[in-house]
Amino acid sequence: MGRHQNPIDASRPARAHLATALRRVREESGLTYTEMADRCTVSAATLKRAASGTSVPKERTVREYIKACTSLPGGMPLNLVLTLHRAARMEERGILTTLSAPDIHLISDERDLSRALEVLYERDGARPMRDIQDRSDNSYALPMSSLRRIVKRRTIPADEQQLLAFVHGCGDHDHDQAWKEAWAKVTGTAAATALAPSAEWQPSFDLDHAYDGNTAKAAQPQMGKRSPLREQLSRLAREPETWTTVITVLSLWTAQQVASRGGQSRKTADFSAAKGARRSISQVPVRLIASGVQARDAYDLG
Template sequence: MGRTENSIDYEIRGRGRLAELLRGERARAGRTYDELAVLTGISAATLKRAASGKVTPKESVVEAFLSACESEPRAIALAKHRRRQARRDERGGHTRVLAATVNAPDALSDALIALHRNYGAPPYREMQERAGGAFRLPLSSISRILQRQMLPVDEQQMVAFLQGCRVPGPEQEEWLQAWHRTMRSTTPGFFTPKVIEELVRQMMGPAPRELDCGQAALHRRLDHRDKLKLLAPATGAEILLKQLGDRMAHRFRDQVGAMAVAERPAA
């Protein structure tokens, strides 16, 4: 099995407990790090660091490590849990947040940051993959949400963020209700020029090609309509136009006008 390993670093408890599990599974399998490297395609040095307690390895490294050790699903699930715990410990531990108490922008912003930390602070790209890709959850949006610069702009993006954090299904519904309460109570001042520009950029993005008339294109158009409906009662069209400026005002007026005509009751 080679020379004796250095002692596990327990400075961050979650990391140490994960390292314990990885070392235990390697010993049970009777594998050297060089053998695991061949089986996983990951360098032996990276695998050693993963089992040192000095770093929190990527989830993909943990999965590959344990798969090469032919670990049972229960051990793999426990390792993932300990990894998430390690990520929380790195950021100050678990923060209790209740969706039922959230009904204002600042509270929702703080809650989303806490949720991200509580579920292991997954990397942005990992969140995007879990959420279904860049169309549903852009990296820039994740960054701005976690820096308190914006909130999810629509229901789809809120769900995508929760999925990216691996929030369980039953809890997702509670947080979605919190998002709706927050949006209903939002004051015009919350929609800063940057937030407005992001919303309109998504609404006024490049038009679909003429032949793009399938279900995806229809969903995009309906989604844009929903965003306009959400913004109208929260801010008022005139406030939006002033914040957007002349550069985008005419495009916004055209879109609002088209929606109003389309929804006018028949004579």
């Protein structure tokens, strides 16, 4: 079994619990560190240092340590030891106790999301970024540059896919829906969905009877008192044949304006005619509407 090991330093309780668990696993296996090293990819010195209690070993070392011992009956479950390792990492870093973040369901903005992701990262033991990427289930969505910026709280994930990749990389596979809802609130996609029309608009009055004498007045939506011009336009809409006169007059008037500007370029003439037509719209239709079909008498049509 080799020489007796030094007592474990109890000043760091979480680290001490991890070292105690590792020593117990080795004692139950009955192996020496040299024999353990033959069963894994880690040296005997590294394995011994992992169980010394003087520092927190890497997760890879812990996994290899357990792998070497659990090849024999009576080994401690790997998940339990990894839980102790995460606790020792959190204790060693001392950052988690200084952080505060809302519950996933209470995240409302980018700051909340960034803090929640930082807490998740620390609770997972602040593992190496390469490990997070490898465990993300989607390394293409989580490049190292983006991962580093997210961890350092310089940015938030670029999209929902990258968010879930980060969350999975930090060991959380049980709250995907909650993270998706938080992302929707932060980015405003939930509001956009809520404001999207859910059904085709339907008029609030009967179009079939909108112009049936007295029924029209009661059936139409109340938009305030109509101006005289609006009343005239409403009557014109019920007499489609008068639009022929309006279109004819405007067409001839526009042609006269273009002809009167001979010598100008076509572009200038077209622009001037269009400008004149726009200026006259508030005048010509009013006279036409006021006189109905007789508006033709107001112009010399030749």
